[in-house]
Amino acid sequence: MSRLLRRTGVRAFIAAAGLAAAALPAAAQEGQLNIICSVQAEWCGMLQSVYSRTTGIKVNVVQKGSGEALAQLIAERANPKTDIWFGGTGDPHLQAAEQGLTLEYKSPSLPQLHGWAQQQAAQSKHRTVGIYSGPLGFGYNPELLAKKKLPVPRSWADLLKPEYKGEIQVANPASSGTAYTMVATLVQLMGEDKAFEYMKALHKNISQYTRSGTGPIKAVARGETSVSISFVHDVSISFVHDGPGEKMQGFPVETITPSEGTGAEIGSMSIIKGSRNLENAKRFYEWALTPAAQEMAAAAKQFQLPSNKAAKVDERVPDFKKIRFIDYDYAKYGASAERRRLIAKWEKDVNSLPR
Numbered sequence: 001m002s003r004l005l006r007r008t009g010v011r012a013f014i015a016a017a018g019l020a021a022a023a024l025p026a027a028a029q030e031g032q033l034n035i036i037c038s039v040q041a042e043w044c045g046m047l048q049s050v051y052s053r054t055t056g057i058k059v060n061v062v063q064k065g066s067g068e069a070l071a072q073l074i075a076e077r078a079n080p081k082t083d084i085w086f087g088g089t090g091d092p093h094l095q096a097a098e099q100g101l102t103l104e105y106k107s108p109s110l111p112q113l114h115g116w117a118q119q120q121a122a123q124s125k126h127r128t129v130g131i132y133s134g135p136l137g138f139g140y141n142p143e144l145l146a147k148k149k150l151p152v153p154r155s156w157a158d159l160l161k162p163e164y165k166g167e168i169q170v171a172n173p174a175s176s177g178t179a180y181t182m183v184a185t186l187v188q189l190m191g192e193d194k195a196f197e198y199m200k201a202l203h204k205n206i207s208q209y210t211r212s213g214t215g216p217i218k219a220v221a222r223g224e225t226s227v228s229i230s231f232v233h234d235v236s237i238s239f240v241h242d243g244p245g246e247k248m249q250g251f252p253v254e255t256i257t258p259s260e261g262t263g264a265e266i267g268s269m270s271i272i273k274g275s276r277n278l279e280n281a282k283r284f285y286e287w288a289l290t291p292a293a294q295e296m297a298a299a300a301k302q303f304q305l306p307s308n309k310a311a312k313v314d315e316r317v318p319d320f321k322k323i324r325f326i327d328y329d330y331a332k333y334g335a336s337a338e339r340r341r342l343i344a345k346w347e348k349d350v351n352s353l354p355r
Contacts, residue, residue, distance in 0.1 A: 031057060031058070031277055031280050032057060032058040032059070032060065032277060032280070033051075033057050033058070033059050033060070033083050033084065033277050033280045033281060033284055034060045034062075034081060034082050034083045034084075034276075034277065035047075035048070035059065035060065035061045035062070035082070035083065035084045035085075035086055035284075036061075036062050036063075036064055036069045036072065036073075036082050036084070036085045036086070037061050037062065037063050037064075037086050037087060038063070038064060038065060038066045038069050038085065038086065038087040038088025038089075038177075039086065039087035039088070039267070039297075039302065040214060040300065040301075040302055041063055042300040042301065042302075043087075043296065043297060043300035043302050044061050044063050044086075045061075046296055046299065046300050047059075047061070047086065047288075047293075047296065048061045050296070051284065051287065057280055062082075065088065065171075065175055065176050065177065065211065065212050065213060066087075066088030066089050066091075066092040066093075066176070066177035066213075067092060067173075067174060067175040067176055067177055067180070068175055068211075069085055069088060069092065070092040070095060070096055073085065073096055073101045073102075073272065074099070074101065077101060079274075080272050080273065080274040080275065080276070081276075082272045082275075083271070083272055083275040083276065083277045083278070083280065083281040083284075084269065084270070084271060084272065084275075084281050084284055084285065085102070085269065085270045085272060086131075086269050086288065087131065087132075087267050087268070087269065088177050088267060088268070089177030089178060089180070089181055089213075089265040089266075089267065089268075090120055090128070090130065090177075090265060090266035090267065090268040090330060090334065091177060091180060091181065091184070091330070091333060091334040091339060092177050092180075092334075092339075093120075093124070093128040093268035093269075093270050093334075094120075094123065094124055094128065094268075094330065094331070094334030094335070095334060095335065095336040095339060096127070096128070096270060097124035097125065097127035097128050097270065098124075098334075098335060098336050099336060100273060101272065101273055102124075102127040102128060102270040102271060102272060102273055103127065103270075103271040103272065103273045103275065103278075104125060104126050104127050105126060105127075105271050105282065105285065106121075106126045107121075107126075107129060107285065107286060107289060108286075109286060109289040109290075109308075110129070112289070112308055112309060112310060113129070113130065113289065113307045113308055113309065114130070114133075114305075114307050114308075114309055116130055116133060116266060116307075117129060117130030117131070117133075117266070117307035118130075119330075120266050120268060120330065123330060123331050123334070127270060128268045128269065128270040129268060129269055129270075129285075129289070129307075130266040130267065130268055130307045131267050131268060131269045131288060131289070131294065131306070131307050132266075132267040132294070132297060132304035132305060132306055132307060133264050133265065133266050133267065133304060133305045133307070133320075134231040134232055134264060134265055134267070134303075134304040134305065134318070135231065135232050135257050135262055135263075135264045135318055135320070135323050135325070136178075136181055136182060136185055136229070136230070136231055136232075136257075136262045136263050136264065136265070137229075137230065137231075137232045137255055137256055137257035137258065137262060138153055138159075138227055138228065138229060138230070138255065138256050138257075138258065139216070139217045139220045139221075139227070139228040139229075139230050139232075139253055139254070139255050140152060140153065140220060140226060140227045140228075140253070140254055140255075140256070141220045141221070141223055141225075141226055141227075141252050141253060141254075142252055142254055143223070143252040144220075144223055144225075144226045144252075145226055145227075148167070148226065150163055150164065150167065150226060152254075152256065153227055153256070154256060154258070154259055155258050155259045155260055156186070156189075156198070156258045156260050157260070159202055159205060159227070159229075160198070160201045160202060160205065161205075162205075164205045164226070164227065165204060165205045166205065166207045167205065167207065167225060167226040167227055168202070168205050168206050168207065168225065168226070168227045168228065168229070169206065169207055169208050169209075169210060169215070169216035169219050169220070169224075169225045169227075169228050169229075170182065170206060170209060170210075170216055170228065170229040171209060171210045171211065171212060171213045171215060171216060172209040172210065172211060172351075173342075173343050173346055174343050174347065175211045175212070176210070176211065176212060176213040177213060177265070178213025178214075178229075178230060178231055178265070179209075179213060179229075180339060180342070180343065181231075181263055181265055182229055182263075183195075183199070183342055183343070183346055184263065184328070184333040184342065185262060185263035185326060185328065186198060186199065187333075187342065188263070188326050188327075188328060188329065188333070189260060189261055189262075189263075189326050196345065196346075196349055196350065199346065199349075199350045200349065200350055200353060203350050203351070203353050203355060204355055206355065207225055208225075209351070213230065213231070214230070216228030216229065216230055217230045217253070220253055221252070221253045223252075230255075231265055231304075232255045232257065232303075232318045255318075257318075257323045257324070259324065260324070261324045261325065261326045262323065262324065262325060262326065263325070263326055263328045264325060264328060266330065267304060269285060269288055271285055289307070289308060290308065291306070291308045291310045291311040291312070294306035294307065294308050294311040295311050295312055298314035298316075298317075303316045303317045303318070304317065305317055305318075305320065
């Protein structure tokens with residue numbers, strides 16, 4: 001795709017999203033909105049500028065990983081300073097719902113969404129909703145692998161090979177929803193005992209646990225590490241949907257999902273209980289569920305599967321039909337007690353070990 005066509009496509013996405021925002025009721029055309037944004041910086045910035053410019057609302061955005069976002073909401077429970085939490089892995093959103101931090105809101109747009117997004121809403125008693133999905137996988141730098149004469153890792157088992165010692169990055173599950181999804185995926189795939197034995201062995205090959213889930217894939221892109229665990233749209237040992245975004249910018253990044261099976265995130269959105277700008281929060285929520293608004297993700301070089309069935313799916317979004325997924329139990333692993341237990345066990349049994 002030429003640079004001109006890409007720019008034209010971006011302008012079309014933004015124009016359509018702007019029209020959708022401008023069509024909101026007049027009551028939304030005033031005041032302000034405070035958002036915690038747990039997606040990538042370019043996407044956060046685009047949401048802020050388009051929505052503010054087309055509605056006249058002053059939009060304040062703070063970017064935080066989903067683990068840090070949840071911690072902030074807990075800290076501010078008695079005096080919320082946030083109206084909307086946009087994006088990030090769904091497990092922390094479910095935990096926020098369970099703890100009464102988010103508001104029950106049943107959107108009239110729900111029938112327009114994929115089943116997995118509606119299920120996320122139902123499980124949370126309509127205190128959150130799915131806005132995108134992306135598989136967990138590996139990001140890798142083919143140039144660095146070739147230089148070091150390392151093979152492309154194609155399975156979870158491959159990552160334990162001694163030749164990958166010091167060549168892998170993944171985020172810390174205490175601060176990153178991406179990394180917690182990895183822990184929960186491995187527990188469901190292997191059983192808890194075997195999963196923790198696996199993570200202990202993997203620990204020997206990890207060069208760094210980053211705070212952010214996107215940190216490892218960025219390190220892969222810049223040649224600072226060979227492999228990451230990530231969501232495929234932002235990859236590194238992170239999510240596979242992140243890899244194509246770095247690749248579009250000219251970085252040597254490829255992504256792959258493990259042959260044994262993998263989990264997927266359901267990126268979510270929640271209205272904060274006690275929001276000071278509730279009507280504006282609800283209107284932004286409705287706008288963010290429209291096809292035009294969801295197509296902005298691709299314009300920001302993020303290649304997840306949108307939750308609105310009518311949204312155009314970019315050709316660089318991973319083909320879910322070709323990926324071996326586990327039957328991820330979002331309700332169980334999105335529960336606060338289970339998350340705390342697994343993270344505490346990871347800190348004690350894995351992160352405390354020497355490398």
